[in-house]
Amino acid sequence: MKIKINLDNMINPHFDYVLYSNALNKVLKGGRGSTKSSVISLRIVLDFLQDSNANALIIRKVANTLELSVYEQIKWAIYQLHVDSQFKFTKSPYRIMHKPTGTAFYFSGLDDPAKLKSMLVAKGYVQWLWFEELAEFDSWEEVDTVRASFTRKVLPPGKHVITYYSYNPPKNPYDWINKWIAERSGLDGWYIDHSTYQDVTLPNILSDDYLNEIETVKKNDLNYYKWMYLGEAIGLGNNVYNMNLFKQIKELFTDDPIKFLYYSADVGHQTSADAVGCFALTSKGKVILIDTYYYSPAGQTNKKPPSELSKDFYEFIKKSSAVNGRTYQIRNRTIDSAEGGVRNQYFYDYGQRWHPVAKKKNVDMVDFVQILLAQGRFYYLDTENNKIFIDQHQRYRWDEKMLQSADPAVIKEDDHMPDMFKYFVIDNAKDLRWKQR
Numbered sequence: 001m002k003i004k005i006n007l008d009n010m011i012n013p014h015f016d017y018v019l020y021s022n023a024l025n026k027v028l029k030g031g032r033g034s035t036k037s038s039v040i041s042l043r044i045v046l047d048f049l050q051d052s053n054a055n056a057l058i059i060r061k062v063a064n065t066l067e068l069s070v071y072e073q074i075k076w077a078i079y080q081l082h083v084d085s086q087f088k089f090t091k092s093p094y095r096i097m098h099k100p101t102g103t104a105f106y107f108s109g110l111d112d113p114a115k116l117k118s119m120l121v122a123k124g125y126v127q128w129l130w131f132e133e134l135a136e137f138d139s140w141e142e143v144d145t146v147r148a149s150f151t152r153k154v155l156p157p158g159k160h161v162i163t164y165y166s167y168n169p170p171k172n173p174y175d176w177i178n179k180w181i182a183e184r185s186g187l188d189g190w191y192i193d194h195s196t197y198q199d200v201t202l203p204n205i206l207s208d209d210y211l212n213e214i215e216t217v218k219k220n221d222l223n224y225y226k227w228m229y230l231g232e233a234i235g236l237g238n239n240v241y242n243m244n245l246f247k248q249i250k251e252l253f254t255d256d257p258i259k260f261l262y263y264s265a266d267v268g269h270q271t272s273a274d275a276v277g278c279f280a281l282t283s284k285g286k287v288i289l290i291d292t293y294y295y296s297p298a299g300q301t302n303k304k305p306p307s308e309l310s311k312d313f314y315e316f317i318k319k320s321s322a323v324n325g326r327t328y329q330i331r332n333r334t335i336d337s338a339e340g341g342v343r344n345q346y347f348y349d350y351g352q353r354w355h356p357v358a359k360k361k362n363v364d365m366v367d368f369v370q371i372l373l374a375q376g377r378f379y380y381l382d383t384e385n386n387k388i389f390i391d392q393h394q395r396y397r398w399d400e401k402m403l404q405s406a407d408p409a410v411i412k413e414d415d416h417m418p419d420m421f422k423y424f425v426i427d428n429a430k431d432l433r434w435k436q437r
Helices: 015-018 036-048 067-080 113-115 140-151 174-186 208-220 222-228 306-320 341-350 362-375 385-395 415-429
Strands: 025-030 054-060 087-090 093-100 104-109 123-131 161-165 190-195 247-249 258-266 274-282 287-295 331-333 378-381
Touching: 015 025, 015 036, 015 190, 025 036, 025 174, 036 054, 036 067, 036 123, 036 161, 054 067, 067 087, 067 104, 067 123, 093 341, 113 140, 140 161, 140 174, 174 190, 208 222, 222 362, 247 306, 258 306, 258 415, 274 306, 274 415, 287 306, 287 385, 287 415, 306 341, 331 415, 362 385, 362 415, 385 415
Parallel strands: 025 161, 025 190, 054 104, 054 123, 123 161, 247 378, 258 331, 287 378
Antiparallel strands: 087 093, 093 104, 258 274, 274 287
16 A cells, blocks of 8 residues: 655655565664664555565564554654554554454564464464564574574465564673674575664754763763764773762752652671661752661671561661651652562551562673663762662672673672672662663
8 A cells, every 4th residue: 555654754864775675584782762663563554564475473572562662763754754643553452453354463582483473373474573673582593593484484486474573782792692793794585784872863862861861971981882872892901881970979959859769678697787778859850868778697696587687677778768858759669570588568657568579681781780870860968878788789790700701790798789789770770760772
């Protein structure tokens, strides 16, 4: 069908070569804000509308990430092309069906590759595959197992399965995907494109606020800017964090009042230390470490049981929630999801729940904190209690023996404050206006 839309106003000229190449495998990688995912979604929807028997399958590593990423991305492209009346949108399962033809956009996580290998479509054939956030997958073999299930099928004469891959390169040059892309470069049937926000030449695509954010990150942490927005594999280095981005203050801001307080805990009673942090979020989006609690059982014969830690946590919260004589609303209490004893004890004692954090791979949890720091929004009060927070972050390092691996690890010594901080940022990312574009 004909679409009366001026694509020149929607797709940046940078992408013309990759979109209109004859390659059956098209890799779009690069920095955040380059619009590569938007471009892929528009191209797939346009091609989909030209074939009444063709279907598309869009895949993320984890199924619970589909709705707010690729599902909404395809939906966005359909609305941009003003053809939404032709589609039926469902979420159980995630599917966007073309009402006139019965073909569809299918969405799946790779939680169970076997299910995808045996997948059947109601009508026609799968002509487009899109692996979004390719760096999330564990290996090329994991991806290729699914891809081969569709590329091996015989399509009508002149039809081919076209596969799109999109991702932001990991920092670690030894990550599997950074090695994989080097091996694909120059192969027949492959087109590899690298883009950044600087390639966005069309007006009204990236807001001034977003561009200002980028400049802030560039000013605060140049290496992080190169990775985040230029898509460079900058390496991990030995220090996990740039300590210059931990800003010390003597007192709270008089022109930026506190909105909410948050608590976060890393619990290791009996075997390791316990760390709790009190964080404030201000009206202008600053994040301030107000106070910390730290208890180490090292060298102690009688170590505190959950009942004692529960009392300690309660007293710490009671004391720290009164900031400059005013008690603020506690928005959330976050705790290590592996800890059940203290969490249950606290609810038994005080009827209040701690929220278990949804953990990620450590390198990804670190990324949450690094983005907040690079935005220049983190501060800590210069108090005696907070010294251990800074001290442990200063000593927080990647394990040099693991730096040249696809799954780098940190040195697991005196890391309770860094873990507590990561839990806080991850569990409250929405409130913190944490953005990873």
